[in-house]
Amino acid sequence: MDFIRDIDVVVIGGGVTGTAILRELSKYALKCMLIEKEPDLALGTTKANSAIIHSGFDAPFGTQKALTNVRGNRLYHELQNQLGLDIKWLGSLVVAVNDEEMLTLKDLLVRGIKNGVKNLELLDRAATLAKEPNLKQDIKGSLWAPTAGVCWPFGIALAFARCAVQNGAEVLTNCAAKKILTKDDTIVGVETSLGNIKAKYIINAAGLAADKIAAMAGDTSFTIHPRKGEYILFDKTASPSLVNGIVFPTPTKQSKGILICTTVHGNTFIGPNAHDQEDVEDKSTTSVGMDEIIASSQKLIDKVPLGAAITEFSGLRAVSNTGDFIIREGTVKGLIHAAGIQSPGLSAAPAIAEEVVELIAEFEPEWSLKRNFKAIVTRRKVFSELKIEEQSKLCNENKLYGRIVCRCETVTEGEIVDAIHETCGARTLDGVKRRTRAGMGRCQGGFCGPKVTQILARELNIPLTEVLKEGSASKMFFEKKLPGEDTK
Numbered sequence: 001m002d003f004i005r006d007i008d009v010v011v012i013g014g015g016v017t018g019t020a021i022l023r024e025l026s027k028y029a030l031k032c033m034l035i036e037k038e039p040d041l042a043l044g045t046t047k048a049n050s051a052i053i054h055s056g057f058d059a060p061f062g063t064q065k066a067l068t069n070v071r072g073n074r075l076y077h078e079l080q081n082q083l084g085l086d087i088k089w090l091g092s093l094v095v096a097v098n099d100e101e102m103l104t105l106k107d108l109l110v111r112g113i114k115n116g117v118k119n120l121e122l123l124d125r126a127a128t129l130a131k132e133p134n135l136k137q138d139i140k141g142s143l144w145a146p147t148a149g150v151c152w153p154f155g156i157a158l159a160f161a162r163c164a165v166q167n168g169a170e171v172l173t174n175c176a177a178k179k180i181l182t183k184d185d186t187i188v189g190v191e192t193s194l195g196n197i198k199a200k201y202i203i204n205a206a207g208l209a210a211d212k213i214a215a216m217a218g219d220t221s222f223t224i225h226p227r228k229g230e231y232i233l234f235d236k237t238a239s240p241s242l243v244n245g246i247v248f249p250t251p252t253k254q255s256k257g258i259l260i261c262t263t264v265h266g267n268t269f270i271g272p273n274a275h276d277q278e279d280v281e282d283k284s285t286t287s288v289g290m291d292e293i294i295a296s297s298q299k300l301i302d303k304v305p306l307g308a309a310i311t312e313f314s315g316l317r318a319v320s321n322t323g324d325f326i327i328r329e330g331t332v333k334g335l336i337h338a339a340g341i342q343s344p345g346l347s348a349a350p351a352i353a354e355e356v357v358e359l360i361a362e363f364e365p366e367w368s369l370k371r372n373f374k375a376i377v378t379r380r381k382v383f384s385e386l387k388i389e390e391q392s393k394l395c396n397e398n399k400l401y402g403r404i405v406c407r408c409e410t411v412t413e414g415e416i417v418d419a420i421h422e423t424c425g426a427r428t429l430d431g432v433k434r435r436t437r438a439g440m441g442r443c444q445g446g447f448c449g450p451k452v453t454q455i456l457a458r459e460l461n462i463p464l465t466e467v468l469k470e471g472s473a474s475k476m477f478f479e480k481k482l483p484g485e486d487t488k
């Protein structure tokens with residue numbers, strides 16, 4: 001069999017789980033690689049979620065979810081500065097609207113303390129309203145968790161990947177795992193859309209496809225099904241009339257409930273609901289779903305500013321048949337699963353990564369840690385946040401910083417070009433959007449989209465017709481026709 005590469009560990013899946021694992025692996029003197037089927041990282045569940053780093057009181061004591069959430073939260077407090085992560089530690093409130101819900105909050109407090117969450121506190125009505133004055137005045141009280149935060153999940157996955165790459169790991173996008181290669185029930189490698197890669201270990205961090213990846217190796221020990229959550233995102237101007245931080249209702253058995261939450265960039269959203277479905281691709285939003293989340297948020301707040309809604313979206317949770325995270329060796333030697341990573345998987349990612357890598361390190365006691373692991377990832381400067389003198393200096397050095405492409409978010413052409421050429425750089429319109437915020441404002445790319453498309457074509461040296469919006473099947477133009485040209 002021909003192999004295009006010979007690697008020690010291949011991680012399948014470029015979401016927050018896979019990238020966190022790649023970074024953890026890159027601390028060792030190993031050849032490690034991440035393969036992602038899409039043109040960019042974090043286009044699966046990591047792209048669309050509530051973006052909360054939970055404190056860890058929600059999951060039952062002793063579960064993988066509880067253990068990795070609490071540890072992950074602590075690790076993010078350490079990683080934030082090293083990796084330049086956008087996280088605001090706003091704290092979260094779970095609000096009770098009646099006496100029965102207050103009893104549930106007491107249970108959550110006890111569970112949280114048992115899980116190891118620090119500084120949880122039950123607040124009465126007045127203390128709750130002091131934190132969130134726009135809540136309904138007749139609420140009963142809340143559970144306050146100061147260690148919770150909001151983050152930018154794409155930025156986190158990208159920073160994990162960049163850290164890994166600067167420590168020698170490789171990231172291959174547009175590279176889909178097609179078949180897991182085994183011999184005598186032991187991993188030999190992976191067949192991908194780019195060719196066969198030889199590997200001793202395969203880490204399955206493929207999100208909604210994790211059961212399919214396992215089955216490629218003959219491992220049918222678990223199943224995954226999607227559970228959709230829908231959202232409405234509001235313009236920044238709506239935020240003052242909503243909430244200051246993270247507001248949950250009292251949870252139900254199926255989900256943490258439909259929340260009202262500030263994003264790390266200052267917008268506000270309501271959502272998500274939770275509905276099981278068959279289709280792993282269907283991320284549509286429905287009017288029934290919108291009505292559900294609006295009605296639910298109106299239980300906590302009087303004036304939901306629907307006129308300021310700028311977009312609706314949904315995400316799919318990868319729910320395992322065990323109900324918990326699956327972090328263990330597969331039925332084939334050398335296959336390790338990080339599967340069923342539903343909520344709080346974003347919060348738990350750095351701890352899941354530690355656990356996966358510790359598992360492999362146990363099998364490979366001779367693998368050694370690098371002495372020169374580079375933990376710090378430097379972040380590109382955001383032009384609009386610079387002082388006027390710094391902006392002038394940049395414009396004098398490179399005139400592209402003097403050209404504003406996205407007027408809503410004040411993003412310059414210089415930043416867009418940098419975002420394309422940096423480590424794990426943007427290859428798509430939405431890749432530029434996520435790295436620079438061009439297209440994230442009120443007009444949602446209506447004005448800057450065509451200009452960004454031109455810049456991508458120029459910088460990547462590809463025709464306009466090859467520029468993708470986001471995923472591998474998202475071509476925006478199919479044929480260039482000039483007036484009078486043959487339509488064939």
Ligand SMILES: Cc1cc2nc3c(=O)[nH]c(=O)nc-3n(C[C@H](O)[C@H](O)[C@H](O)COP(=O)(O)OP(=O)(O)OC[C@H]3O[C@@H](n4cnc5c(N)ncnc54)[C@H](O)[C@@H]3O)c2cc1C
Nearest residue numbers: 013015016017044045046049052177207229344345346347
């Ligand atoms: C509605 C909703 C709200 C949530 N809110 C929160 C929250 O507030 N806080 C929190 O902690 N967690 C939250 N979560 C959970 C969190 O988003 C997930 O746990 C996390 O993003 C999972 O990341 P992942 O890397 O495991 O999966 P993904 O991000 O889905 O990554 C898997 C990757 O594998 C790739 N892949 C699949 N098949 C192949 C293949 N054959 N070859 C190569 N690559 C492949 C996919 O393209 C994808 O990029 C929420 C989830 C949802 C849906």
